[in-house]
Amino acid sequence: MVQTWRPLGRVVAPFSNGSWWHSHASYPTPLVRDDGRVSVFFSVRDASNRSCLASVDIALDDDRFSVLGAVRGPLFTPGTRGAFDGDGVTVTSIVPDGDRLLAYYLGWMVGASVPFSNFIGLAIGDAEGTRFERASVVPVIGRTPVTPLTLGYPWVLRQGENWRMWFGSHLCWGAQDLDMVHVIQQATSPDGRVWLPQDGVVIPLAGEDDRAEFAVSRPAVLREADGTFSMWYARRRPGYELGFAASADGIQWRRSDDSVRFVGAAEDWEDAERTYPAVFDHRGRRYMLYNGNGYGRTGFGIAVLEPRADTR
Template sequence: MRNLWRPLGRVFSPAAGEPWCASHAANPTALALADGNVRIFFSTRDTSNRSSAASVDIAIDGDRFEMLGRLRGPLLTPGARGSFDADGVTVSSVVSHDGKLYAFYLGWTVLVHVPFTNFIGVAVSDDGKTFRRGSSVPVVGRSPENPLSVGYPIVLRDGPGWRMWFGSHLHWGQKGLEMLHVIKEARSPDLVQWTPSDAVVVDVAGPTDPLEFAISRPSLLREPDGSLSMWYARRRPHYELGFARSTDGARWERRDQDLIFVGTPEAWEDKERTYPFVFDHGGRRYMLYNGNGYGREGFGLAILEQ
């Protein structure tokens, strides 16, 4: 499979504005609109480093894009004190079902002995502009299968039901961001009740790349032949992009070496590219991604070379 990407430029650069959007534009997530444009959801941070959900709309025509209108938000804000998302929300997947939009997000809680914990929540919208929490508790949280922290969900239709791939902490190290973070999956009949699997579907490289300690932010597409393609973020310790293929969504073959960006990186992305979201639009395939500082420098758009 050809996996050669050409950057088209930075789409959005965060700038200090209102208190809720003082910095960052992280984890860009695309949703196709009925008018042919694309809405991009992402998380921005306030002056206390708590994240809220925002969006911008863009028009894409081949290798050209244009931002339409202004930043919209906050669409979803941190939860109440003591809740699983009290320190922030980061939308990671938006699906349409029965006339509503379901935004799956990771909720942030800042901790003392480890840096943070994440659990997966869902918010619902009737118009794509305002969201309400679908539940005050996580839809995927701590369990025997996922004992520490889960986040960065991506949801796809799977026959009569739904399927989610997400990141799971299996281990915290002795200090800082030392961790073991892998990709797992869950299934649901209704987008509300989710049953996680115990299996690791994409693991870290292990002895073949001992620097790698995390695989996160999976982005999936189903190919015309029914197979699945996954793009994801790797941490080793700087962020990089990775790629894998699967015929069933449970067993994946990593092909990180196949993912190539052409050209010279711009200054905002010259140290790392991460948090990919890949989507098809107008007969072409595109990737949204973050650059340096996983959102501090904004996000860009790349096109798959034909």
């Protein structure tokens, strides 16, 4: 059924602070706190175009939000030269684990024959998310027989002792530049640290239904009250758009991209694109954080799901 999302406004607009923040506010990632705050972690870029982690707290009251205090950062910075994350770190999933936070991120390596080679890392932070340190100097998911090329943004759900991850993955590079086939795969873990990528593709490209599409990425997954799964993601065709899929088990998915709709006039920062969604529930309402034009060049905003819509 149709999801009707109503934009509430831009949360963070990028600016240059002359230091670690030169541009972008990308991949907003929510963490709902026990006191009702929502901490939003996001990626910024320095003058050398390397990404690092920042965060800001917001308060939500039904269809209104307010920013609580200043942006904090840098909370997590690129690794050493030559490391898998030496050219940038992009956190896209935060999972509470006792008195710490587990941050799953994409480590960037700028390429020569291909534009980049990225792998998935894990950082561990304190409960408030004021600082993060690498769990290891090597990725938790790198090149394997089922993930032989570059990887994309991860999303992790913890269900008791079971850990599941959905992430982007290249099936192939094309002849030049950003020619690619980028899909969504999944992995499982017994502890959130050791991950086993699974065979197969859970969200393939649209194929005959949409030949322009060449990538689906940044999955954001929720477990619904009835036990089913909902996933929102970014599409490139070639501009950025939003997509949606539903699943009974988190393995077999049914795409329904046209079900995601926004109402009202778009503001100038989002009038060409909405992408990189992160959906979460808060006090009986469902919200979406998302990037606008330029996949983070104009910052990120928030929308609320209208009550009559159904995500399944």
